[in-house]
Amino acid sequence: MKMKYQKPKGTADILPPYSNEWQFVEKNARETFALYNYDEIRTPIFESFEVFSRSAGDTSDIVTKEMYDFDDKGGRHIALRPEGTAGVVRAFVENKLYGPEHQKPVKVYYMGPMFRYERPQSGRLREFHQIGVEAFGSVSPKMDVETIAMAMDFLKKVKVTGLKLVINTLGDKESRDNYRQALIDYLEPHYDELSDDSKERLHKNPLRVLDSKDKNDQKFVADAPEILDYLTDNAREHFESVKNQLEALGIEYIVDSTMVRGLDYYNHTIFEIMVANSPLGKGEVTICAGGRYNGLVEELGGPEVPGVGFGLGVERLLLLLNEETQDMLQTKQLDFYVVGIGDAVQNETLKIVHELRQMGFATEQDYLDRKPKAQFKSADKLNAKFVVTVGESEMNDHVFKLKNMMTGDEQTIALKEIRTLKDLLK
RNA sequence: GCGGUAGUGGCGAAGUGGUUAACGCACCGGAUUGUGGCUCCGGCACGCGUGGGUUCGAUUCCCACCUACCGCCCCA
Known part of the structure; x- marks a missing residue:
């Protein structure tokens, strides 16, 4: 199980x-x-x-x-x-x-x-x-x-x-203490009308009553004293200054x-x-x-x-x-996908993949021994910009094929010229 | 902590108390013995959240639990 x-x-x-x-x-x-x-x-x-x-x-x-x-x-x-x-x-x-x-x-x-x-x-x-x-x-x-x-x-x-x-x-503390008392004085007479939560809050932390989502509570809150009227000079200055500077910016x-x-x-x-x-x-x-x-x-x-x-x-x-x-961040970006055809080219493609990565290109290859068609399909899925193809004939001729997946153009390039690919993407 | 809705393949989604659980997408293979995006053909759930129960028989009915989503509380 x-x-x-x-x-x-x-x-x-x-x-x-x-x-x-x-x-x-x-x-x-x-x-x-x-x-x-x-x-x-x-x-x-x-x-x-x-x-x-x-x-x-x-x-x-x-x-x-x-x-x-x-x-x-x-x-x-x-x-x-x-x-x-x-x-x-x-x-x-x-x-x-x-x-x-x-x-x-x-x-x-x-x-x-x-x-x-x-x-x-x-x-x-x-x-x-x-x-x-x-x-x-x-x-x-x-x-x-x-x-x-x-x-x-x-x-x-x-x-x-x-x-x-x-x-x-x-x-500051003084402002808050004064306000707290004012708030309690204001709410106390309405105690029985407050929500249970607010009754609980009234003495523990009366400021939180202001935050109540209860519709009935909000009626009282609407006319409650405001903290702004209880600020000490120092606290008021601080707040005014914050507002001024925000405006300045x-x-x-x-x-x-x-x-x-x-x-x-x-x-x-x-x-x-x-x-x-x-x-x-x-x-x-x-x-x-x-x-x-x-x-x-x-x-x-x-x-x-x-x-x-x-x-x-x-x-x-x-x-x-x-x-x-979101689209930008979720879209896969790959520079090269290297397609190998046949067991004989395994080492060849491995080296090319390695070389391309050394050159700074995001490069991927097939790891599942799949056919060229399937490999191209992967290249497409991965949004590869280019596909390098190497089969036995290419290997024997010391060349590889380079396909631009956007245009579909394919050309043959000498293996020793692989470094010139660095100009392809910029 | 309280209330509501839901749970079927990798994903989305039909469905019925009883033979082989639709369909779509994705994936794999083939048509095209070495080339993508289109098309066509084929393949792909010993299983319907978990555990009990009812029943001759349950994915479908009942109960519990788990999880997800939504609302309340509160908050990022």
Whole structure:
């Protein structure tokens, strides 16, 4: 009896030719980030559970229900990373990247798998991938803006259209505390009318009530006090500055004062980049989200070092690549296919294939002892630009045939002239 | 965690409580003894997600489970 193995629920195999799309996205990310002087950082895919629970906030959904965690054989409580920032911050602190020998700000990016234990759905998996960046050591709004600009640049580079930048501020601690109280004062009288979820959130994390999808809740939210009215002077200045600079760069944005992030560590600027009319589903989908997190480094045992960053969902982004890009990336490109006819020419074709590859041409041959017809068929399937044919007669005459698959023209060329082929493709 | 829909060859997709499970694509072979994209001919599921049950008999009916997709929650 044969066992049938299946990939774990909520995971995906990334197969050719789609893996080309991944490489395309990753390559553009690296190139874009390099322009902004970011370097790559690689951190473990799993961390101590506390790294995430400490940073994301004990009441966040990620910690309470979505963490992919387990005890290892040594009894350690481990969690597969649900997002990238916490691990990077942990590494920043542990390796003392805040030390004086490191240029500030410290700017890093990462790309890799993340895990959340939840019900798979379109654009949502248990193992998914994010590309993210973090910049440590600057409180300047310039840093916030640069981060946002970089995300937009990257998305434009991979030709995603219909981008919509939404920003908001959560202010500093004082702003937030004041606002939190104002929000509780406002919602408290309506307690009995709120949805169960929101009742739960009201005292634990009232900001999340703003985020409620419940229609009834939204009625209250519409008239709720706005964070913008509770900002301290400092927080207001910061936000104004961010907006001014975005305008200076010609980056369009809208302010959504009800936008909240799922992670508790954010303060001051938060932002999301959404795309409308996506194939992901109806309405808008967030493909990139981030913001400032000034207390997080301290929270994880480091000094008082501010940070800004964003995370971007690769699977979601891939669904948004336009058709031309997808076609381009999924089309096989081969320079030469070498057809051998008869056993006697085996070594001859082997040498030609090798030679062509040495010359820098993507070259393929038959490995299944198939007839010329079948070999040509393969050449066609592989989109080979040229086919080199060698049979016994050619071998004896020290020549080969060269066929242009586009035009169908075929000519005979002396074997010793094979090097002249390098002028064929350019 | 909750609700809905679905699961037939490599892919797409018909189908019926009972002899050999349509068809299309792909693939392989032949027509064309050494040449692709067109055409024609032939081949290609001891099997209908897994495990139970009902039945003389189930891919088809029932139950459970698994997985996928969609929605809720939440989010990338």
